[in-house]
Amino acid sequence: MGSIRLENVSKSFGEAQVISALDLDIEDGAFVVFVGPSGCGKSTLLRLIAGLEDVSGGRILIDGKDVTTTPPARRRLAMVFQSYALYPHMSVRGNIAFPLKMAGAGREEIERKVKDAARILNLEEYLDRKPRQLSGGQRQRVAIGRAIVREPTAFLFDEPLSNLDAALRVAMRLEITQLHQKLKRTMIYVTHDQVEAMTMADKIVVLNGGRIEQVGSPLELYRNPRNLFVAGFIGSPRMNFIDGAEAKKLGAATIGIRPEHLRLSATEGLWKGRVDVAEHLGSDTFLHIEMDGIGPLTARIGGEFPVRVGDTVHVTPEDGKIHRFDEKGLAL
Amino acid sequence: MARAISTRRKVTFTILGWTIGFLIFFPVLWTVLTSFKTEGTAIATPPQFLFFDWTMENYVAVQNRSNYMRHMSNSIVISVGSTLIGLLVAIPAAWAMAFSPTKRTKDVLLWMLSTKMLPAVGVLVPIYLIFRDWSLLDGLAGLTAVLTLINLPIIVWMLYTYFREIPGEILEAARMDGASLAKEIVYVLTPMAVPGIASTMLLNIILAWNEAFWSLNLTASRAAPLTAFIAAYSSPEGLFWAKLSAASTLAIAPILVLGWFAQRQLVRGLTFGAVK
Amino acid sequence: MATLHTRASARLMMTPAVVLLLAWMIVPLGMTLYFSLLRYNLLMPGMEEWTGLDNYTYFLTDPAFTAALVNTLLLVGGVLLITVVGGLLLALMLDQPFWGSGLVRLLVIAPFFVMPTVSALVWKNMLMHPVNGLFAWLARLFGLRPVDWFADLPLFSIILIVAWQWLPFATLILLTALQSLDEEQKEAAEMDGAGAASRFIYIVLPHLARAITVVILIETIFLLSVFAEILVTTNGGPGVQTTTITYLVYMQALLQFDVGGASAGGIIAVILANIVAIFLIRLIGRNLDR
Ligand SMILES: Nc1ncnc2c1ncn2[C@@H]1O[C@H](COP(=O)(O)OP(=O)(O)O)[C@@H](O)[C@H]1O
Numbered sequence: 049m050g051s052i053r054l055e056n057v058s059k060s061f062g063e064a065q066v067i068s069a070l071d072l073d074i075e076d077g078a079f080v081v082f083v084g085p086s087g088c089g090k091s092t093l094l095r096l097i098a099g100l101e102d103v104s105g106g107r108i109l110i111d112g113k114d115v116t117t118t119p120p121a122r123r124r125l126a127m128v129f130q131s132y133a134l135y136p137h138m139s140v141r142g143n144i145a146f147p148l149k150m151a152g153a154g155r156e157e158i159e160r161k162v163k164d165a166a167r168i169l170n171l172e173e174y175l176d177r178k179p180r181q182l183s184g185g186q187r188q189r190v191a192i193g194r195a196i197v198r199e200p201t202a203f204l205f206d207e208p209l210s211n212l213d214a215a216l217r218v219a220m221r222l223e224i225t226q227l228h229q230k231l232k233r234t235m236i237y238v239t240h241d242q243v244e245a246m247t248m249a250d251k252i253v254v255l256n257g258g259r260i261e262q263v264g265s266p267l268e269l270y271r272n273p274r275n276l277f278v279a280g281f282i283g284s285p286r287m288n289f290i291d292g293a294e295a296k297k298l299g300a301a302t303i304g305i306r307p308e309h310l311r312l313s314a315t316e317g318l319w320k321g322r323v324d325v326a327e328h329l330g331s332d333t334f335l336h337i338e339m340d341g342i343g344p345l346t347a348r349i350g351g352e353f354p355v356r357v358g359d360t361v362h363v364t365p366e367d368g369k370i371h372r373f374d375e376k377g378l379a380l
Numbered sequence: 381m382a383r384a385i386s387t388r389r390k391v392t393f394t395i396l397g398w399t400i401g402f403l404i405f406f407p408v409l410w411t412v413l414t415s416f417k418t419e420g421t422a423i424a425t426p427p428q429f430l431f432f433d434w435t436m437e438n439y440v441a442v443q444n445r446s447n448y449m450r451h452m453s454n455s456i457v458i459s460v461g462s463t464l465i466g467l468l469v470a471i472p473a474a475w476a477m478a479f480s481p482t483k484r485t486k487d488v489l490l491w492m493l494s495t496k497m498l499p500a501v502g503v504l505v506p507i508y509l510i511f512r513d514w515s516l517l518d519g520l521a522g523l524t525a526v527l528t529l530i531n532l533p534i535i536v537w538m539l540y541t542y543f544r545e546i547p548g549e550i551l552e553a554a555r556m557d558g559a560s561l562a563k564e565i566v567y568v569l570t571p572m573a574v575p576g577i578a579s580t581m582l583l584n585i586i587l588a589w590n591e592a593f594w595s596l597n598l599t600a601s602r603a604a605p606l607t608a609f610i611a612a613y614s615s616p617e618g619l620f621w622a623k624l625s626a627a628s629t630l631a632i633a634p635i636l637v638l639g640w641f642a643q644r645q646l647v648r649g650l651t652f653g654a655v656k
Numbered sequence: 657m658a659t660l661h662t663r664a665s666a667r668l669m670m671t672p673a674v675v676l677l678l679a680w681m682i683v684p685l686g687m688t689l690y691f692s693l694l695r696y697n698l699l700m701p702g703m704e705e706w707t708g709l710d711n712y713t714y715f716l717t718d719p720a721f722t723a724a725l726v727n728t729l730l731l732v733g734g735v736l737l738i739t740v741v742g743g744l745l746l747a748l749m750l751d752q753p754f755w756g757s758g759l760v761r762l763l764v765i766a767p768f769f770v771m772p773t774v775s776a777l778v779w780k781n782m783l784m785h786p787v788n789g790l791f792a793w794l795a796r797l798f799g800l801r802p803v804d805w806f807a808d809l810p811l812f813s814i815i816l817i818v819a820w821q822w823l824p825f826a827t828l829i830l831l832t833a834l835q836s837l838d839e840e841q842k843e844a845a846e847m848d849g850a851g852a853a854s855r856f857i858y859i860v861l862p863h864l865a866r867a868i869t870v871v872i873l874i875e876t877i878f879l880l881s882v883f884a885e886i887l888v889t890t891n892g893g894p895g896v897q898t899t900t901i902t903y904l905v906y907m908q909a910l911l912q913f914d915v916g917g918a919s920a921g922g923i924i925a926v927i928l929a930n931i932v933a934i935f936l937i938r939l940i941g942r943n944l945d946r
């Protein structure tokens with residue numbers, strides 16, 4: 049109940065190919081995150097699955113059944129939009145009840161399911177309000193409530209948190225994860241924020257330019273990025289890339305090293321450089337260092353680190369944490 | 381405008397503004413005043429502005445002599461009828477153009493507008509002959525149909541500009557929620573677009589109410605709306621200014637009030653969204 | 657929002673509107689074109705015959721046509737001049753803060769909602785009547801000889817009436833455009849040392865250029881069809897002094913029952929309107945892409 053399979057799916061808008069021949073398997077109950085830079089085709093892919101757009105080629109199967117030409121209403125999927133897409137003229141109750149009404153459910157059933165959803169989402173006090181009288185987080189919950197009551201085989205989320213402020217985003221992130229654990233339904237979640245992807249996903253699908261760059265669990269992607277794009281996209285701050293002579297020494301066109309995998313010393317180390325900018329966060333210190341013969345590197349040190357702009361520091365990468373890439377950008 | 385405006389400047393503009401406003405409005409005001417005079421006072425020299433014997437006799441006379449209420453009801457039937465039929469045809473079309481645009485949508489919209497720019501005399505002869513042959517002359521049905529057609533482009537266009545401001549995602553959400561197309565339009569789009577639909581209605585009722593060319597050419601007496609009925613006062617024999625004023629006041633009062641309510645939408649509707 | 661389903665329904669939903677308008681445009685226009693090539697008078701039924709372009713030659717060489725063309729241009733040009741200049745001044749005035757400006761605005765836009773037959777008759781009788789009219793009384797008050805408006809200045813009288821009706825339209829649109837002007841832009845110019853006059857010339861006017869164009873084009877479309885005001889005041893006279901193209905066609909069709917000649921005139925009116933419409937459509941179309 050809720051496995052989704054894409055076979056050779058492609059999509060073009062006129063001339064522009066937005067999704068190119070893509071295969072993907074999503075197991076029942078998984079929390080899958082599509083992540084990638086803006087404009088890479090995440091929303092388009094989600095809308096293809098939802099049935100809001102027609103595929104240009106390939107097939108989409110839900111629970112083994114071909115739904116490529118099935119209209120959205122009959123795919124038994126629910127979607128939460130970035131803008132929430134609440135019906136502004138209906139109360140919260142009306143919004144949540146709408147899919148049930150469309151399905152022809154009886155009055156008592158509607159009443160009961162709306163109550164259940166409201167309880168799960170802490171919306172009981174707001175049932176009679178209009179969407180414009182709610183805060184961003186509450187609106188988001190209504191949108192989720194509207195999705196829940198349909199008891200869909202899978203939930204689709206399109207950047208649901210991007211309109212919320214930072215603190216609320218963290219809280220809602222947690223709520224959605226908990227919801228997934230409670231409902232145990234397949235969820236496909238689209239975001240451009242790799243932190244959301246890392247924290248929520250069972251499985252991450254990294255998209256770029258309409259192609260899948262890599263599929264894997266968060267830690268797999270962190271540890272073994274398949275190429276430069278994934279290496280650079282996953283992890284924050286970004287992985288440092290070094291090419292030229294230093295890379296040649298290790299038999300690669302480019303080497304990559306994450307900021308948290310650099311050891312710093314005032315006296316000795318592999319590379320030497322000068323501190324350009326120091327960002328003291330308390331829990332961490334980020335140093336932007338201009339390395340001699342290498343260029344700028346970012347280093348991340350746990351806790352406080354007493355250093356000033358212009359200081360000379362020595363940097364050494366940790367053993368076995370260097371990623372090597374060939375000329376095509378593929379990991380060696 | 382965070383700065384204080386000097387009181388002198390404000391006083392100057394208040395005087396200037398009210399004077400000019402009064403002058404522009406004066407013909408309307410004068411019509412209303414004259415409608416309460418006797419025919420004798422109406423043509424008196426020097427003119428009587430406020431201190432005359434106010435009378436309602438003209439309003440009574442207008443109704444008794446010419447069955448005024450019939451023309452009023454003709455105007456209502458034609459303007460409201462043509463607007464409602466127009467909406468019925470235009471809402472689906474505007475939905476399609478706003479939410480499912482294709483490469484040709486823009487051309488279709490502009491083409492629809494261009495039909496509005498067709499001068500009426502260009503089709504006067506055939507329409508007149510068709511009306512004559514089908515016995516539509518001096519009938520409500522024919523005139524309503526013509527007014528529906530001449531205002532349809534404006535209705536489609538106005539609705540289109542309003543619909544375009546509604547996020548498509550909400551309609552997609554309805555689609556995901558299992559709404560059929562008809563339900564999507566009836567339960568989601570239409571209620572959300574109520575303000576836009578209302579303004580469109582308002583503007584079109586005004587336009588249809590005041591339409592003169594077809595009303596004058598296609599009706600005679602039975603189906604004449606107020607525009608055509610009032611024209612009958614142009615006959616030179618005898619001056620009936622007070623009665624003309626009473627009939628005119630009744631004819632313009634309702635639409636003036638509607639117009640004042642619709643002034644913002646008017647700009648949008650009449651410039652086809654080119655000025656907002 | 658585009659699946660085969662939605663696209664197919666979209667086409668279906670547009671069909672009624674498109675078919676109706678297509679029929680409305682093509683059928684009568686085609687008939688007009690056809691009639692314009694016939695000798696066809698309603699007073700002589702059964703005598704229709706093919707005449708080629710004779711109707712056009714006849715219509716175009718009729719001295720009344722030249723007069724009507726000139727009258728039409730004067731009417732349109734005169735009304736445009738009065739309404740654009742007047743509308744601009746009124747809009748600038750209404751844009752100023754003063755007590756009751758909202759109410760004044762209602763007063764100013766009122767004429768637009770007065771039906772053409774009413775405004776024409778009210779002006780003709782109660783204001784412009786050479787003996788009992790208010791203007792005549794005012795003239796005598798100042799010791800002047802009252803003007804017999806419709807005898808001496810018939811076309812100008814009609815221009816005045818029509819301008820009064822369209823002044824609110826120009827004012828309202830220019831005011832709307834004026835109010836959409838970014839206040840900060842004006843303040844920035846003021847910081848840059850621009851005086852009131854140069855602010856108006858370099859900032860306000862360019863901002864209004866587009867709105868002014870829209871006013872001109874839309875008014876032209878409507879003004880080319882002015883009809884009721886002429887019908888109820890002068891009937892085109894005296895002579896042909898207030899006969900416009902629209903009115904000329906009307907006379908040929910419904911007073912002389914010359915279907916062929918009127919149709920040729922109708923086609924010429926369509927061509928004239930199209931010249932304006934093309935510019936207007938371009939302007940609106942560009943706006944759509946935004
Ligand atoms: N309806 C459409 N018509 C044409 N191009 C589109 C349409 N929708 C999306 N695109 C294009 O497809 C690309 C991917 O868009 P999208 O899937 O929205 O990206 P993302 O959600 O990853 O930011 C973009 O370049 C966008 O311009």
Ligand SMILES: [Mg+2]
Nearest residue numbers: 090091092207
């Ligand atoms: Mg997106």
